[in-house]
Amino acid sequence: MPSSAALPQAKSQTAFLEILRRVRKRWYCYVMMSGTFVLLVAFAYYPAASAIYHSFTNWDGFRHPEWVGLKNYRSILTSDTIMHSAVPNMVLLGLWQILRAAIFPFLGAAMVYRIRNEKLAYFFRLLYVLPIVVPGTVFIQVWRQLYDPNVGLFNELLKFVGMKPLLFLNDPKTALFSLMFIGFPWIDGVGLLVYLAGLLAIPREVIEAAIVDGAGDLRRLVRIELPLVVPQIRLIVILNVINALQSFGWQLLVTQGGPIEATTVPAWEMYRAAMVESRFGAASAMGMLLFVSVFLLTLINNAAIRSNIEYQGG
Amino acid sequence: MTTTIIAPSSRGAEKPTRKVTRRRFRISRDWTLGLILGTLGLVTFVPLIMLFELSFKNEQQMADAMWLPALPLHVGNYVRAFSMMGRYMVNSTVFVVGTVTVSIICSTLTAYALARYDFPGREFFFMAILALLMIPGILTLFTTFIVTINLKLNNTNLGIWLPLAAGAQAFQVVVLRTFLASIPEDFFEAARLDGASESQMLTLIALPLAKPIMTTLIVLQVNAVWNEFVWPIMVLSRPERYPATLIIMRLGALIIDRDLGAQYAAYVIAGLPILILFAFASRSFIRGLTSGAIKI
Numbered sequence: 295m296p297s298s299a300a301l302p303q304a305k306s307q308t309a310f311l312e313i314l315r316r317v318r319k320r321w322y323c324y325v326m327m328s329g330t331f332v333l334l335v336a337f338a339y340y341p342a343a344s345a346i347y348h349s350f351t352n353w354d355g356f357r358h359p360e361w362v363g364l365k366n367y368r369s370i371l372t373s374d375t376i377m378h379s380a381v382p383n384m385v386l387l388g389l390w391q392i393l394r395a396a397i398f399p400f401l402g403a404a405m406v407y408r409i410r411n412e413k414l415a416y417f418f419r420l421l422y423v424l425p426i427v428v429p430g431t432v433f434i435q436v437w438r439q440l441y442d443p444n445v446g447l448f449n450e451l452l453k454f455v456g457m458k459p460l461l462f463l464n465d466p467k468t469a470l471f472s473l474m475f476i477g478f479p480w481i482d483g484v485g486l487l488v489y490l491a492g493l494l495a496i497p498r499e500v501i502e503a504a505i506v507d508g509a510g511d512l513r514r515l516v517r518i519e520l521p522l523v524v525p526q527i528r529l530i531v532i533l534n535v536i537n538a539l540q541s542f543g544w545q546l547l548v549t550q551g552g553p554i555e556a557t558t559v560p561a562w563e564m565y566r567a568a569m570v571e572s573r574f575g576a577a578s579a580m581g582m583l584l585f586v587s588v589f590l591l592t593l594i595n596n597a598a599i600r601s602n603i604e605y606q607g608g
Numbered sequence: 609m610t611t612t613i614i615a616p617s618s619r620g621a622e623k624p625t626r627k628v629t630r631r632r633f634r635i636s637r638d639w640t641l642g643l644i645l646g647t648l649g650l651v652t653f654v655p656l657i658m659l660f661e662l663s664f665k666n667e668q669q670m671a672d673a674m675w676l677p678a679l680p681l682h683v684g685n686y687v688r689a690f691s692m693m694g695r696y697m698v699n700s701t702v703f704v705v706g707t708v709t710v711s712i713i714c715s716t717l718t719a720y721a722l723a724r725y726d727f728p729g730r731e732f733f734f735m736a737i738l739a740l741l742m743i744p745g746i747l748t749l750f751t752t753f754i755v756t757i758n759l760k761l762n763n764t765n766l767g768i769w770l771p772l773a774a775g776a777q778a779f780q781v782v783v784l785r786t787f788l789a790s791i792p793e794d795f796f797e798a799a800r801l802d803g804a805s806e807s808q809m810l811t812l813i814a815l816p817l818a819k820p821i822m823t824t825l826i827v828l829q830v831n832a833v834w835n836e837f838v839w840p841i842m843v844l845s846r847p848e849r850y851p852a853t854l855i856i857m858r859l860g861a862l863i864i865d866r867d868l869g870a871q872y873a874a875y876v877i878a879g880l881p882i883l884i885l886f887a888f889a890s891r892s893f894i895r896g897l898t899s900g901a902i903k904i
Contacts, residue, residue: 320727329714337774341751421649427882429835429853432875436655487897540746568750581747
């Protein structure tokens with residue numbers, strides 16, 4: 295064991311020995327972390343570095359890649375499919391997803407928060423969280439059935455009230471809005487619980503003081519509760535930004551981005567480039583652009599929605 | 609309007625007449641809110657109610673009136689669906705158990721080391737994990753796929769377990785580290801005086817205290833892996849290895865041998881294990897999320 299009583303050495307060397315001594319003392323810490331870091335090196339750090347490097351190449355995934363500089367980026371930024379269909383679709387779907395995730399669970403949480411009967415309040419928490427047990431693919435299949443132009447529930451209802459049936463996901467004009475309507479009335483259970491946690495953390499005296507001052511329900515909601523759940527809003531916005539930019543489940547399983555590019559998004563174009571056309575270099579460049587977008591939006595979100603309250607949530 | 613002002617501020621001792629006013633007010637207000645929330649909840653559940661109802665119908669009943677309930681109930685749909693889904697349910701279970709085991713063991717050990725010990729490079733390792741939270745999964749999705757192919761892990765269990773466990777490390781480590789760091793040092797000091805070894809402090813002190821938060825993380829991950837379909841589509845080329853939630857997409861696309869009733873029953877069955885898990889864990893899961901126990 296290297297002791298401090300060793301011969302006087304250069305300062306840097308003693309510092310080095312000191313570190314070595316501490317490493318040897320806590321050797322088991324590195325052993326404990328080894329599992330995580332083996333996983334991360336193989337399936338996170340290396341793939342990330344590989345994606346950054348290969349975004350500048352014409353890699354097909356297997357053969358030796360050739361350096362092509364910014365060509366992949368240039369062809370993405372000049373592609374009609376991406377710039378005129380996929381990006382606008384993503385912006386629209388993303389903004390809507392963020393808005394609805396911020397608003398509707400909050401309104402739901404505010405209502406649950408006002409219920410005084412504890413059993414009833416718990417029942418509603420459970421009721422709104424329960425749909426998370428439905429697998430994504432089952433959810434997709436059921437909604438697809440509801441939208442079915444021939445036997446779907448929505449067309450049956452339209453016929454019932456005497457309106458013309460619609461093609462929904464099969465019509466370029468209605469496909470995107472059909473995707474946006476999915477999940478109505480959009481009270482996401484996890485979001486509701488996150489907001490409820492924020493509301494329950496508001497000191498009782500604050501609410502009571504407002505009520506004594508004659509603040510009605512709406513005033514209380516907008517002036518007191520909304521400002522005090524800003525940390526939760528920020529969390530939900532961040533999570534949904536990340537999710538909105540990279541989700542392509544409906545495109546992969548149902549629409550394939552169609553009809554005629556009506557529902558395509560960059561993440562789906564990326565999947566096609568990689569898995570259908572073996573253009574891994576181009577897909578990596580698209581991944582880089584999405585990564586930069588997520589990063590910038592997160593920074594903007596952090597700067598725009600400021601709060602002095604401790605940052606916590608689900 | 610007067611009741612609005614009196615009611616919530618009236619706490620503690622008060623005259624019986626006021627109490628009566630308050631109670632009546634409370635009940636009517638709860639009723640209104642309950643009615644709104646109940647209606648919206650019902651609308652949320654309409655697609656699932658429809659699915660449940662379809663799963664008991666035969667094709668004739670569907671042709672007569674697709675969305676209206678019909679008698680008799682065809683329970684046979686479920687019998688046929690179970691025999692179709694059996695092997696895929698096993699596949700899903702193997703994926704979930706393997707991924708969660710690998711993931712939770714790795715993340716717990718790492719989080720514990722980062723939270724309780726001071727060692728050279730601790731900050732560096734933690735930042736390296738924290739940085740991953742900023743990288744969207746889609747950036748690394750396709751290069752991870754190539755790594756998996758190169759390691760010859762496609763069409764294997766490890767090809768599902770390891771990449772999915774890696775994907776969950778950052779979130780789990782950060783959440784667990786925050787929690788473990790909040791355990792007062794006194795607990796460990798007391799154990800040390802009683803002669804506990806370092807490993808006993810992990811198993812006898814830290815883990816029991818972390819049980820609620822680990823339950824929440826496990827429930828979240830079981831749910832996520834059971835529902836995962838993008839990664840299995842990419843690395844599994846043989847449908848007989850598909851998880852249950854993926855095979856139902858194929859049932860929906862079948863043209864010949866189509867068995868609609870059993871197909872809807874299969875959708876219900878694919879969600880059953882998560883429903884059962886939730887029935888056991890919902891209380892601590894809801895508590896965990898509502899108390900803000902999960903912090904980043």
